[in-house]
Amino acid sequence: MAPVVASRDVRLAPPATAMVWLGPGRPHEAIAVPGVRLDVGDVLVELELATVCGSDVHTVSGHRKAPTPLVLGHEYVGRVVEVLDDVRAVDGVAIGVGDRVVWSIMASCGSCDRCRRGLPQKCRELRKYGHERLVARWELSGGFATHVHLRAGTAIVRVGESIPAAVLAPAACATATAWAAVDRAADIIDIEGATVLVTGAGLIGLTATAIATRAGARVIVADPDPSRRTLARSFGAAAIIDPAESGSLARALRRLRASELDIAIEASGAAAAVSTALDEIGVGGVVVLVGSVSPGPSYALDPERTVRNLTTVRGVHNYDPADLAGAIRFLEEHAHRYPFAQLVGRPHPLSQLDAALERAAAGADVRVAIDPRL
Incomplete structure (x- = not known):
């Protein structure tokens, strides 16, 4: 049996980009992230699409407290580009490079009293994507970026290629x-x-x-x-x-x-x-x-x-891994019956994040999309 690698440095060329929020009334600033260090159980995902949740709007408007600097965004779909060690999806199947995935808004320890009670969304060591202060070695911590660094303990669901990204991205929250x-x-x-x-x-x-x-x-x-x-x-x-x-x-x-x-x-x-x-x-x-x-x-x-x-x-506040899997299963089986894709407006490029947030605040669309590939 090959020894378990404790960590791996992953270089990104070109560097990843993350949009950093500095506080109410201030525009986002783009930072370059040339690489990440993956620990055991971590996954690096390249973003396909993110959507703006109402809580993102409340945060940038100052109506919701949040630490700064911060990479917002917690509704997303993407593709795995790196994975360290044997990481399993919610269904128990190993996650591999190239998998299209949706992941939970949180990473939980799995061992505290709340996790053992089936309340991972209230984990004692909870880390939430798009909600945590930017720190060294976890700069890619939110969805308003080209990549997201998933930490061990994140519920991940593999998704098919046929469902539009606009339908899948909000699954991680709404x-x-x-x-x-x-x-x-x-x-x-x-x-x-x-x-x-x-x-x-x-x-x-x-x-x-x-x-x-x-x-x-x-x-x-x-x-x-x-x-x-x-x-x-x-x-x-x-x-x-x-x-x-x-x-x-x-x-x-x-x-x-x-x-x-x-x-x-x-x-x-x-x-x-x-x-x-x-x-x-x-x-x-x-x-x-x-x-x-x-x-x-x-x-x-x-x-x-x-x-x-x-x-x-x-x-009900947030959800557990089975709920995320159930939501994805519902979309796979029934999304074609309902106009989910029509709820998401024309995507904005990552560089126009502030304009996208303004549009979301105006309520023009049920969801506003960010496509970091534009």
């Missing part, structure tokens, strides 16, 4: 999170035949709508934006409502001949939507809160109503 939200509801209630409310028709909400619909649910989507409500129809929504319109949810339930809500998936983070999800859930129902990822007003939960109605409230 799609996997949507899968996790529906899956956690399914722990309590059978999705097939359930009446589901999804509040917020962003990428997480639209994807959760498609996933729940394919599983046999009737989904009501609530969003204040008429264009997003129209999109929700394309992703399988049985009913769409304007949450500002009094009585709209009750009317939607009557049209669907449903007596009450079985599941509510709150994907917007809006205080009014959280309130609606908790107040309107039916007896024995489950509320999955996924959109509240930044500080906001508190909500006064009625403990008596929660107890008497046998309500389950679950929080």
Whole structure:
């Protein structure tokens, strides 16, 4: 048996490029990274496409705290160019040079108490791509770059060549999170035949709508934006409502001949939507809160109503490796049924990252893309 190599220096010619964010109001600066040192279990990936998540926009606008300097970006798809030692994908198959892959937004230790409990997204030693301060020997730590240095403990899923990059890139955040939200509801209630409310028709909400619909649910989507409500129809929504319109949810339930809500998936983070999800859930129902990822007003939960109605409230933040694999499997089997690719606008080159972030902030597209090969 050949000895295990503890590390390997990989030279890049031409050098990799990473876009470094220095703080609110300041443009990104490009840095050249001529090489990386891979440790055991590390993988080097060349980016095919990255997309801008809402949290990236919140960070650059100053609404979300983040360390600087920082390479943002955590939605991506790419191709393996180097791998050190025997690295396995989520399905157990060895990762090899040339594999097209999507990877988790995080690297986990796998051995702490939280990892052992099945909560790798809350690992004691967690490192998150696109969220960590730039440091020596891990400059390629985010998706707004030509390459990303994957650390040991990152969940990696091999993907086929036929699915467009615009469909795959958001899987590393939005799609996997949507899968996790529906899956956690399914722990309590059978999705097939359930009446589901999804509040917020962003990428997480639209994807959760498609996933729940394919599983046999009737989904009501609530969003204040008429264009997003129209999109929700394309992703399988049985009913769409304007949450500002009094009585709209009750009317939607009557049209669907449903007596009450079985599941509510709150994907917007809006205080009014959280309130609606908790107040309107039916007896024995489950509320999955996924959109509240930044500080906001508190909500006064009625403990008596929660107890008497046998309500389950679950929080979903990020996901585990099985969720990422499930999200990719869903896209492989069903993406052609829904206009996922149309949610992603024309790609920007890496050099125009600041313009791409401005477009994302304006809400012109559900997702804005960055193609480092342009």
